[in-house]
Amino acid sequence: MISFARILAPSDFSSHSEDALRYACGLAERFQAELHVIHVLSEMVPAGPDPLLMPVMPAQYYEDDEKRATEALATVIKPEWGTPKSVTTAIRWGVAAEAIVDHAAEIKADLIVIATHGRTGLSHVLLGSVAERIVREAPCPVLTVRTAPSGAS
Incomplete structure (x- = not known):
């Protein structure tokens, strides 16, 4: 029998990740599992064509970024998605x-x-795929949730 005690759901706060979070909540409720939601912040700052000219951001920039992400994570799960x-x-x-x-x-x-x-x-070649890399490297099974493209029926 398949069971899950801990389900991890990454979120980038996009509508795509919202759809995946909805699935994760439903599964966590069905299996009475812990739901772990993670958001990853990038230390990279877009700087233009020359990486040597990348500005050094003040510590406050990173603190503010983390604070905004923490606040967003606090409200990312909707009660109607499951418990x-x-x-x-x-x-x-x-x-x-x-x-x-x-x-x-x-x-x-x-x-x-x-x-x-x-x-x-x-x-895909230029942007790569975070999900694809996770599928290849994860220590557990991975469920990928694809949202239908805009205009698709």
């Missing part, structure tokens, strides 16, 4: 896929539920 056994949130700094895989191992997640944007072709 998990418990909900725990986390903020991590770094590369999204690495931070999510590491966090899944730390909490001993039984399942990761993550959104995929369903990019194909050149956009």
Whole structure:
């Protein structure tokens, strides 16, 4: 019998990740599992074509970024999506896929539920896929939730 005690759901606060969080909440309720929601903040600051000219941001910038993310995580789960056994949130700094895989191992997640944007072709090559990398490297099964593209029926 399949059961999950800890489900990890990454969120970037997009509509895509909201759809995946809805799935994760429903599964957590059904299995009476803990739901862990993580948001990864990037230390990279877009600076233009020359990485050597990247500005050094003041500490306040990072503190404000983390505070905004913490506040957003506090309201990201909607009550109508289901009632998990418990909900725990986390903020991590770094590369999204690495931070999510590491966090899944730390909490001993039984399942990761993550959104995929369903990019194909050149956009996939240029932008890569966090979800694809997580599927390859995760210490547990991964459920990818794809939202239908705009205009699709």
